[in-house]
Amino acid sequence: MTDLSMQDHGDTIAVLGAGKMGEALISGLLKAGLPAEKLVITERYPARAREMTERYQVRAVSNLEAAKTADTLVLAVKPQDMDDLLTELSPAVTPERLVVTIAAGITTSAIERRLVEGVPVIRVMPNTPALVGEAMSVLAPGSNATEEHLARAEAIFRPVGKVLRLPESQLDAVTALSGSGPAYVFFLVEAMTDAGILLGLPRSVAHDLIVQTIYGSAVMLRESGEHPVALREAVTSPGGTTIAAIRELERHGVRAALLAALEAARDRSRQLAGGQ
Ligand SMILES: NC(=O)C1=CN([C@@H]2O[C@H](COP(=O)(O)OP(=O)(O)OC[C@H]3O[C@@H](n4cnc5c(N)ncnc54)[C@H](O)[C@@H]3O)[C@@H](O)[C@H]2O)C=CC1
Numbered sequence: 001m002t003d004l005s006m007q008d009h010g011d012t013i014a015v016l017g018a019g020k021m022g023e024a025l026i027s028g029l030l031k032a033g034l035p036a037e038k039l040v041i042t043e044r045y046p047a048r049a050r051e052m053t054e055r056y057q058v059r060a061v062s063n064l065e066a067a068k069t070a071d072t073l074v075l076a077v078k079p080q081d082m083d084d085l086l087t088e089l090s091p092a093v094t095p096e097r098l099v100v101t102i103a104a105g106i107t108t109s110a111i112e113r114r115l116v117e118g119v120p121v122i123r124v125m126p127n128t129p130a131l132v133g134e135a136m137s138v139l140a141p142g143s144n145a146t147e148e149h150l151a152r153a154e155a156i157f158r159p160v161g162k163v164l165r166l167p168e169s170q171l172d173a174v175t176a177l178s179g180s181g182p183a184y185v186f187f188l189v190e191a192m193t194d195a196g197i198l199l200g201l202p203r204s205v206a207h208d209l210i211v212q213t214i215y216g217s218a219v220m221l222r223e224s225g226e227h228p229v230a231l232r233e234a235v236t237s238p239g240g241t242t243i244a245a246i247r248e249l250e251r252h253g254v255r256a257a258l259l260a261a262l263e264a265a266r267d268r269s270r271q272l273a274g275g276q
């Protein structure tokens with residue numbers, strides 16, 4: 001995680017839509033040292049806005065005020081709410097602003113079309129581990145975004161995790177893989193905890209065992225640079241316990257289920273582009 005407290009913060013950032021992902025970003029940025037006065041939020045529900053103000057000491061403003069005053073606008077509403085938000089924003093957003101959208105499926109060109117000519121737009125797919133400084137965020141520039149705009153957007157997402165640039169044509173696949181990815185991992189934890197209970201372990205013990213196992217395995221993957229097959233083979237003793245489990249995973253089509261699941265998520269992201 002980059003420490004932001006020692007840096008120059010020319011940019012003010014507005015997070016428009018302080019829901020689950022908006023909060024993960026706000027919390028991650030503040031933990032990384034961004035001064036609260038450099039951040040404003042907008043939120044449709046006053047109770048949620050109050051909650052954010054109390055929890056993070058950030059100012060809640062209207063969408064219009066955010067558009068007029070913040071250098072960078074991070075659009076963090078649901079894809080289905082994007083149209084209404086852009087209707088509110090469009091009279092006030094000038095090409096001096098940088099617009100960052102994190103909505104699944106919504107393309108930079110769809111946003112550019114709703115704003116005055118020349119506004120730079122960058123599409124980013126982050127994920128909720130931003131809360132703990134371990135997000136994976138993938139950035140793709142729209143047609144007006146320059147290297148300088150990309151660097152500004154990266155300066156928002158790097159403090160909360162890893163960043164990568166890819167062509168926008170790959171963003172629906174990224175959404176399926178790393179955007180939704182934490183949910184698959186939590187689903188796995190839930191299922192393996194149930195399995196531990198089936199085998200007679202107390203729930204809390206099963207939970208702790210699997211969380212540490214996933215954490216340790218992720219660190220090994222990241223730090224060893226080894227191929228996952230090699231790491232799995234090192235656990236799989238001839239005639240042992242692991243291969244007995246893997247035979248069942250293959251027999252139940254877990255690999256095929258993951259391929260189908262991610263394809264469905266990619267397709268849903270494409271569908272959301274049409275606001276459905
Ligand atoms: N939740 C996740 O893990 C991720 C979500 N995203 C994207 O982030 C966006 C937000 O997702 P979530 O945070 O999960 O949804 P959410 O429903 O928790 O948050 C959206 C927030 O926007 C507010 N809102 C809606 N219209 C508004 C408006 N006109 N002005 C101000 N606030 C408004 C809602 O009241 C809500 O609090 C979506 O587009 C999603 O595709 C991207 C990556 C990961």
Ligand SMILES: O=C(O)[C@@H]1CCC=N1
Pocket residue numbers: 104175179180
């Ligand atoms: O489920 C969703 O649509 C959002 C986008 C990626 C993660 N959550």
